[in-house]
Amino acid sequence: MSELVNSRILGLGHHVPERVVTNADLTRLMDTSEEWIQQRTGIQERRFISEDRGPAELALPAAQEALRAADVKAEDLDLILFGTLSPDVDSPSSASLLQRALGVRGMPVFDVRNQCSGFLYMLAVADSFIRTGGARYVLVVGAEVHSTGIDLSTVGREVAVIFGDGAGAAVLGPEADSRRGILSTHLHSEGKYAEKMMIETPTHRLHPRLTEA
Secondary structure, three states: OOOOOEEEEEEEEEEOOOEEEEHHHHHOOOOOOHHHHHHHHOOOEEEEOOOOOOHHHHHHHHHHHHHHHHOOOHHHOOEEEEEOOOOOOOOOOHHHHHHHHHOOOOOOEEEEOOHHHHHHHHHHHHHHHHHOOOOOOEEEEEEEEOOOOOOOOHHHHHHHOOOOEEEEEEEEEEEOOOOOOEOOOOOOOOHHHHHHHOOOOOOOOOOOOOOOO
16 A cells, blocks of 8 residues: 655635726625725725636636646646536536646546535545645635626625635645644534525525426
């Protein structure tokens, strides 16, 4: 059995859309003020995508930047992980769309749906693959498009003033020095509080379906 090695982040990347939405812009859509938003969130502006763009398209420049920073070629990746609450479509995964956009094939890819903690979960998964020899280089990407789903009115202002669109990426690889890299991970969850964080629609639990038997 080969000796276990640590993993470490070799390169990072990010990408945000060009369209800037300021706090002043939001005051024209809802009952709020620039001061109210700034004092409660510290946010001055956020970015929104243009039409017909999704998380995978946002993720591509971030992934490419991370690969360049890591000096790793896309074809050398052994695994692609994509974390998002707002996938491009129900199926296939945004990870598979990103794989296609990178021009590579063959390696396993999958999405991780764990919302705000998703990137940490993906780092833990990537670390496990590398540590046990299942992968050498892993691309981890988090991308969200919230602008198309938030309520840009006074009713939704507590959420709407916070979220925008963007992507971040990391390339992980092996680290021979046992004192460096990801030393350990500890993940926990409390499913009993699921309703506190639930987004109830869209859902596949509602009836009638598109077609009825």
